[in-house]
Amino acid sequence: MTTMSARLSAMMFLQFFIWGGWFVTLGTFLSSNLGASGGQIGMAFSTQSWGAIIAPFVIGLIADRYFNAERILAVLHLIGAVLLFQLYRAADFSTFYPFVLAYMMIYMPTLALVNSVAFRQMRDPALEFSRIRVWGTIGWIVAGVVISFVFAWDSQQAISSGGLRNTFLMSAIASLALGLYSFTLPRTAPLPREPGSGGLKQMLGLDALGLLKDRSYLVFFIASILICIPLAFYYQNANPFLAEIGVTNPTAKMAIGQVSEVLFMLLLPLFIQRFGIKLALLVGMLAWALRYLLFAYGNNGDLAFMLFTGIALHGICYDFFFVSGQIYTDAKASERFRSSAQGLITLATYGVGMLIGFWVAGQVTDHYASADSHEWKSIWLFPAGFALAIFFCFSLAFNGRQTQAVQSNG
Template sequence: MSTLNARLSLMMFLEFFIWGGWFVTLGTFLGATLGASGSEIGMAFATQSWGAILAPFVIGLIADRYFNAERILAILHLVGAVLLYQLYRAEDFAAFYPYVLGYMIVYMPTLALVNAVAFRQMRDPALEFSRIRVWGTVGWIVAGLVISFLFGWDSQAAIAEGALRNTFLMCAIASALLGLYSFSLPRTPPLAQRESGGLKTLLGLDALELLKDRSFAIFFLASVLICIPLAFYYQNANPFLAEIGVENPTGMMTLGQVSEVLFMLALPLFIRRFGIKKTLLLGMLAWAIRYALFAYGNGGELLFMLIVGIALHGICYDFFFVSGQIYTDAKAGETFKGSAQGLITLATYGVGMLIGFWVAGRVTDHFATATGHDWQGIWLFPAVFALGVLVAFLLAFKNPREVKLPAEAKLT
């Protein structure tokens, strides 16, 4: 690995270490330490969606036109460190929520900024980017292992003592380090001319033209709907494992990221062999299977069902969302490549997840009991919902006009 790629890899590692270091255990912390309801927990997770919705304004109107990407990245992470420290100090949900909302508005644009910094330094992005981006997944994995196996903050006793509060302090330190480190990254000045393009182009709204294509429109709607079951995983998986007494739940959940890396490598081969439609269908089916496993598994003799459900993350995420990005890129062509990716991100992590976290919060409250939750009822809801999206997708493409990649599309 070259020195430059090593520097970019460290940037990716810290970027996702920060996110994975507090987001995975957020639901458990809010419920056990701050006494938040399911709806309040849903509100906290939905700040990710508000950040995703507002991110195009930061990237399109500021980073792409006026300032170097690495400098904005540095400033946002330094501000983020202050906000994470305030989350560490918060004593109730009312004090917590404004800071987590502010933090996600600051953090979500950095996901695009680290990509911008990385891509601008590469001679062959198709070959080099995956080797650098994978260190972000490693960072997420390491964060979970540190929480579970180094500090033990997610054990039953530690949760009862409020130890998960320390995740915010850990991530505040990491955010400050990345902020300072970002000033040393290669210069990445804006490419766009200040006078070029209008607001519609900057926000990716010109890609709405793609919705005139029936197959893309159906895929677009399915992408929004499948984010509803996705929100259940982010919001409830860690509290579920902790509540039923599974040891080291955060560390166990890193199996999902390991799976993500493995299936990411297999994805191009699968698409070539079976096509994009079957790949998308398998991704949707995996969501339904995963939640059925969660509904009927337990922390005892059926623990293997929970482990399999977690390990399905690679198929759930890669085979639908990553293959969906490939499909979107191919359908967009050269005209709408950037704006089309922005549009699908806005639809999924923005609108889709916003609806999903709201639904997940309401369902979780509905199945709350005096001693915890009826987890079987909670998990069966997204299982049936994902299956419904799958059936609707199949029916929509019952005619010969199937969703498929253009013949000239390349898979790297």
């Protein structure tokens, strides 16, 4: 690994260590320590969606026009450290929510900024980027291991005594470190803009709306928004579910999903080349339904293997649908609109789709909640059935003519 690769890998490691350091256990913390309802927990998680919606404005209006990406990255993470410290101090949900909303509105743009800094230093991004980006996934995994095995903040005793509050302090320290470190990153000045480029429509990816005139892409686009509803159930409920049924070290064990994500990311190009993009998308959807069926009928006793299999399916769930979708979008869009098209699908999924998903997940969770527990089987059967319905509708409505396009562009 070159010195530059090592520097960029460290940036990616910290970027996702910060996020994984508090986001995975957020639902457990809010319900156990702040007495939040399912609806309130859904509100907290949906701040990610509001951040994803506002991110194009931050990047398009500021980073792409006036200031170096590494400097904006530094400032945002320094502000983020302050906000995370306020989350650490928050005594109730009404105090907590404004700070988590503010934090996600400044964190989500940094996801694009770290990519910008990395891409600008690469001669062959297609070859080099995955080797650097994988350190972000490793950072997320390490955060889970630290929470579970180093400090045991997610043990039953620690949860009841407020141990998960320390995850925000840990992430605040990491955010401070990345903020200071970002000032040392390679200079990444705004690129000269072509005449007539950079309008609001282009910044938000709206100039790629022409893709929706293609029936197959429209079906894919709608399915992408809808599949975010099952996705939201995992982000919001998986950690509280595992903790409530007595699984030890749940946060570290959920990191199995990120290990799976790395492995299936490597297998995905081979799968698409052999079987085509439609089958990849269908496998991803079916994996969501299977995962939640495993959660619904598994337990922390003799059927614990079902829970861990469901966690390990994360690589198929995420890579085979969302990453395949990015590949499909790149193939369908003309070269002029490829960046805008990626912005559009990101806005639709992490913005609109997840916003709906977290609301639905919150309502369903509240419906099946009792005074001190949840009817988890019914909660998990809802997204399982929903994902299965999307699977069947998509298989009938989406034609297979796009396979050749993807292969010819790949």
